[in-house]
Amino acid sequence: MNFRHKFVFLLPGLLILIGILIFPIVFTVRLSLSSWDSFFPGLDFIGLDNYIRLFTDDKRFWESFFRLSFLSVTTVLLQYIIGFSLALIVWKDIIFQRFFRVLFLIPMMTTPVIMTVIWRTFFHESLGPVNDFFSLFGVTPLWLSDETLAKVTVIIVEVWQWTPFMFLLLLAGLLSLPKEPFLAAAIDGASPIRKFIYVTFPLMAPISIGAIIIRLIEASKIMDTVYVLTSGGPGTATETSSFYIFIKGLREFQMGYSAALSFTYLIIMIISLTIIAKLLVKLLINNN
């Protein structure tokens, strides 16, 4: 095929993407080497000062990073377990199969911030239905203003919102599996549990890895939910990295420093996600 044609297909998209992104990325790197803040807006050059500050004198950023890791790993794990179970249940014949499939998909179609506004009223400590229920037992947990419970609330909302995505990917995977291994297992008279461990799960391993990685990428950006639900509070109990960068950059206008934070964060994310992907492949595929 003619050499020229392939570029006609590839380049429009690639060039437009690069065209829109080149400025932001180069600018972020440059900005991170400056001391731009609300008093002295401008691109002076202060070398690596921002990075030195970030690595030596910013406990809050690293705390927010570990909090984010905890939140995203927990939510993605829960989403995977629940999503996989639901997918397995509606995979085979079940009454109202299509109804349940649609229902389980709906939360991911809703705008996270808007639903979080609803969740906020849902978990409202004196007027919401959750505490209305708990008051039957004489307790009123502080869902949004207790340090531990605020994390739990964020996790609940995230699980509600994004389990459908996991469910969708895994169900699509299940529906595309070949029939022969299952027939063989049925002939051998394997119990449903053994069938799952020795047939379904290994076959689903590559799809599982894909789904988990995609979700981890998306979960690491968690921001909307926190912004509306708790604004990072109480204190810094639910502050994630994105939210911390948001506060530094667009609330305190320490543009230079927040660019350094952004860039460091991006590098860490790319490295850690690559490692996680490699680990998962090892864990889920090589073992079987």
Add this chain to the structure above:
Amino acid sequence: MKSIYFTLKYFAITLWSMFVIAPFLWALSTSFKDFNSVTGGATYIPWLQFEPSLEGWKVLVRSPAKGGVDIIEPYFNSIFVTCTASLISIMLGTLAAYALSRFTFKAGIIKNNDITFFFISQRIMPPIVLSIPFFLMLGFLGLLDSLFGLILVYIVLLMPIAVWIMVDFFNKVPKEIDETALIDGCNPYQAFIKVVIPNSIPGLIVAVLFCIIFGWIDFFFAFILTFTEVQLLPVKIVALNSSVTPWWSLSASALVSVAPLVVVAFIVERYLSKGNLSGALK
């Protein structure tokens, strides 16, 4: 053994269904309340527990001058931005995906997979990293607070999704199809439009749906990059949540905003049941 499994299965999906529906039912009930019934504590059933009022819904269509919340314009803005950005992303993304799936690119150590990864890796970028430079860039171009500026940003958000889905899909469309078309005398572009595209409709539909979903649910960029001239729906609704919180209009507007995408859920399920999705989503 079998009956335990059976009971457990239905128990599990009933429980999860209740969890999924709960916030919607609560919003529906709240949207018919007024000040007194909200501040009186949690109530659920109209007429029985509180006197329903249509205030929450009426506010949505009243003009802002009379104390209403005008969500009609933001609604159409949201639809316009989402659809335009999705369409552009799909067109460019599909072309790029086709190139990456059918031809070999090599420039030094950069190969096809690396280019595909470059596209998809844009999703790793946290919105916050891009928001400040985008803010300055759009300000420089005079596109801040405009629909066109938002569409530009959303293309970055959505094109990776289109490329991700379409590369996998094209890899599953047999190469023989385009080769036959080329032998029959088509040039590569004719082969692409007349033969490959019609054979990729399921993948395209999935890609379009995903772009629409991820465009529609974005809040952050719309929040940072627009102020008064152009407002998108999520920003408008979250703004209601600020000082005085009128739960009833909040709930009503939330339900209105969620409604159109429920239709998307039905379409996605239809393709899932037909088995068409499985090829497109792996």
